[in-house]
Amino acid sequence: MQRELKLRIVSGVILAAIVLAATWYGGLAFRILAVVIGLLIYYEWSKMTGIARDWVANAVGWIGEAAIAFLVLVGNFEFAAGMLAGVTAVGIALIILQGTSRWLPVGLFYAGATGLALAAIRSDDRAGLYAMLFVFAVVWATDILAYFVGRALGGPKLAPSISPGKTWSGAIGGAVSAVVAGVVLVHFLLPGAEIIAAGVAFVLSVCSQSGDLFESFIKRKFGVKDSSRLIPGHGGVMDRVDGLIFACFSAFLLAGLFSLIKGAGMTSLGAALFGL
Known part of the structure; x- marks a missing residue:
């Protein structure tokens, strides 16, 4: 168990470093x-x-x-x-x-x-960097706080037939923490866009949790524990990005909608996500 935990930590750190470096360079x-x-x-x-x-x-x-x-x-x-x-x-x-x-x-x-x-x-623009960091912050805050709040408070199950460990208290705690994380980040990066960021963060948090449930449903249906063994100690890629997939595509749709309303092209989705 100790070896598995170390492997999980090392893999997680390496993956995070790669993702954040690529996000920074764009x-x-x-x-x-x-x-x-x-x-x-x-x-x-x-x-x-x-x-x-x-x-x-x-x-x-x-x-x-x-x-x-x-x-x-x-x-x-x-x-x-x-x-x-x-x-x-x-x-x-x-x-x-x-x-x-x-x-x-x-x-x-x-x-x-x-x-x-x-x-x-x-x-390729700075707004895109901010938007991507925002999505990451919302998804990570949702995952972490949903787990800890759910463990601390317990209560009614969110979807017992799909993922027995998830609770309504965890889902609400994850959504609240996502809004806080998103608003704080935007306050420092794009002052003045906090209100729309709060609404977007809430939507993305709900979508992130839906993505987590969707992958749990798929794995349960096909009788697998992990989507693969590609990532040492973590299972597969889908296991790590299930919430990010739904959140990111939802952000893409929201930004596209805002962009259409403002008459901007698809290259300005990062700015459009915050109503800029």
């Missing part, structure tokens, strides 16, 4: 990180759900994810969003025409949207 460095995360998520998804055993579905899946990854790498987020919609539609068509697993289009969208949303929010 540009191609962060787009590579986003693409790698998306592709690894699809790898784990295909293994867990059995898509990897269907060579047609597996080929379509990897070709689709590779196309999305390429567009994200070159920074063409609008085309990447169109490709994401297209490959998801192809996955649905395969269900209708060939009886392919219904988990194919879900996995295509889940993995592809992750890489796209991460890269588009970070983008």
Whole structure:
């Protein structure tokens, strides 16, 4: 147990250092990180759900994810969003025409949207850096405080059939801490945007917890403890970023909506997330 804990701590520190360094540098460095995360998520998804055993579905899946990854790498987020919609539609068509697993289009969208949303929010500007740090702060605050508040207060279970350990007190504590963390961060980085940051932080916290429950549901359905063994001491990539996936895609949608309202392009999503 002691060795496992040490391995978990070392892996966690290394991963955090890589993620934060790529976030700081932005540009191609962060787009590579986003693409790698998306592709690894699809790898784990295909293994867990059995898509990897269907060579047609597996080929379509990897070709689709590779196309999305390429567009994200070159920074063409609008085309990447169109490709994401297209490959998801192809996955649905395969269900209708060939009886392919219904988990194919879900996995295509889940993995592809992750890489796209991460890269588009970070983008190449300072506002993107602030937005990405904001998303991280909200997700991490949600995870940490939900755990400790839930353990301390207990009470009614949030979703006992999916994740027996989660409680309503933990969910509320996580959401409150996320709002506090988000507002404090924005107060120092973008003074004047605290009010909208509080609302966005609450939405992202709820989405983060939903993402955690979604992955718990998938793992329970397919009878696996971890999404893979890619990360020593931590399981798989999905196990580490389940909440981040839902939160980041929700931030992407919110920023896109705000950007459309203001008439800005997709390159300004970081600023749009805070109503700037």
